[in-house]
Amino acid sequence: MTVEAQMDSAAKHITILIEGAFGFNLVQEFRRCYNDRQEFRFTIDLRKVDYIDSAGLGMLLNMHNYLGQEDGMIRITNTLPQVRKILTISRFDKKFAIE
Template sequence: MSIESEVSLDGKKLTIAIKGRFDFGSHQLFRDAYERFYKVPQVYIVDLKDATYMDSSALGMLLLLRDHAGGDDAEVRVINSSADVRKILAISNFDKLFDIH
């Protein structure tokens, strides 16, 4: 499991790539991936292309990211999610809180 973050050159977009299991064990790494930047980006992207597993604590971590990013005014995108993950996000009504691709 690893979590990598990359900020765009203009500092407006932060991409967080999840590799392996996205579960409670990745909580601190995930928080560090977005809290370590002193300037708050306008857009957050969570890339699940290489995520192999996602549990309910990962859903909570996504909510914490959304709150950090500005809550209802935040632009948080979840991209490259598998069909199973998209189904979990839809059942949880996360498709109403996040831009999911």
């Protein structure tokens, strides 16, 4: 279970790659990826996430609130069907652009 941030300073864009279960055990690593970077756009790549729990959903909401970005400005990409289903049921498609 890891979190990695790939930064493109010229484009002011950060891609956060998460691997494994997205839950409370990743809170510090995940927060470090976006902390003090309000001027950046973000993509969260979940291609290697097979499970997201309520703590993972909460971390996404905390990120959204911390960055103060408009709904849909943070992209969530490459979700597996079971993760996409949880995001949809939780109505995260209203706050995030899910691709």
